[in-house]
Amino acid sequence: EAKIMRxxxxxxxxxxxLYLTDRASGASEVGRTKEAAEGLMLDYDAEGRVIGxxxxxxxxxxxxNPMQMAFEVLTADREAEAx
Numbered sequence: 201e202a203k204i205m206r207x208x209x210x211x212x213x214x215x216x217x218l219y220l221t222d223r224a225s226g227a228s229e230v231g232r233t234k235e236a237a238e239g240l241m242l243d244y245d246a247e248g249r250v251i252g253x254x255x256x257x258x259x260x261x262x263x264x265n266p267m268q269m270a271f272e273v274l275t276a277d278r279e280a281e282a283x
Contacts, residue, residue, distance in 0.1 A: 209258065209266045216266060218253040221245075 204222040209215070221228040231246040243252035258266045 207269070209269075211266075214257055214259050214266075216255045216258045219251075220253070221251045 204219075206219040206222075208217045208219070210217075228245045228249075228251045230243045230251065231248075232244050234242050234244065236242050239256040241254040241256070242250050243254070245251045255261075258264055
């Protein structure tokens with residue numbers, strides 16, 4: 201079974217959400233939400249695992265342009281350079 205991570209942006213709410221699990225299958229329901237920092241919410245499942253990350257007021261963050269996003273996969277060589 202493939203694991204799916206998904207990123208959504210809601211311009212009306214100005215919120216970005218990173219799904220760390222495939223909730224469409226009903227596999228992981230939100231058990232609780234905790235504000236980790238101002239405007240940064242973490243969703244946990246019933247077992248206490250983080251299953252989603254929500255960032256509020258995305259467009260007001262310095263340098264942010266939520267309508268233009270890039271996705272980058274780091275190779276082992278690039279990970280070593282970034283560390």
